[in-house]
Amino acid sequence: MTILHLDDLAPGQVYELGRRTLGRDEIVAFARDWDPQPFHLDETAAAASIYGGLIASGWHTVCVFMRLYADGLLARAAAMGSPGVDELRWLRPVRPGDTLAARLEVLEVRPSRSKPDRGILRARAVTLNQHGEEVLSFVATLFFKRRPAATEETDP
């Protein structure tokens, strides 16, 4: 299996990262641990809220993206972590039974000037529901290693 390095990534590339269905029990369990608000925990309270029914914590949706990204891309990539993300938006509620699909769209690839063995990727992280509607979007900054050969070319 070829390991993805910064040199393999280019603006315009789109990586489809897989799918996962969120059940009611998983939504409630995540919320109990991390985001215990009534509209994530309890059907009756959620029905009376502006959401009209139980919805997943937005951080749960982010974590589902992260897991699909880890399995679908990081597992075969020379990745070095991330300093942060921008423009994170929860665009639509995620409800019990929704099937989420994760996608990474490469925006920008930039070798590091100070550290020739690595570089910076900017990419849009998107999560869609089973109707093809975006439920989550954010712009991630990601560190990737360069191929040893590529390093030698720029640093002979």
Next chain:
Amino acid sequence: MTILHLDDLAPGQVYELGRRTLGRDEIVAFARDWDPQPFHLDETAAAASIYGGLIASGWHTVCVFMRLYADGLLARAAAMGSPGVDELRWLRPVRPGDTLAARLEVLEVRPSRSKPDRGILRARAVTLNQHGEEVLSFVATLFFKRRPAATEETDP
């Protein structure tokens, strides 16, 4: 107990939201579920990484903030969820045994023009370690209800 509404919040207010210590087992368990990268899972692999040892998933740190915010403020607030966050930065690694403290700094309070029963809060979410160093920062946009009395004043 007085429930916090938008009308109780003002720029410059700082809410201290409590503390939580992250153990090694919790760090690994979270990473197994949501962010299975070697430097979150395995001490030996982590020692060989750029982080020099096991670190918590950045999303774990975010979730710890969220839980402290839920217990420390949302539990006594008329909150209605969030459309998103900006400028999320993982500023320093979080390591096993670190004690994290969460803080919310109110930046801006704006009543909704179209919906007089609610408004928008912008606030900086900060997480610090036991040395007082920031490990996480982001700017959250949050919906809060207005007090019924306040609503009547602006919408007689």
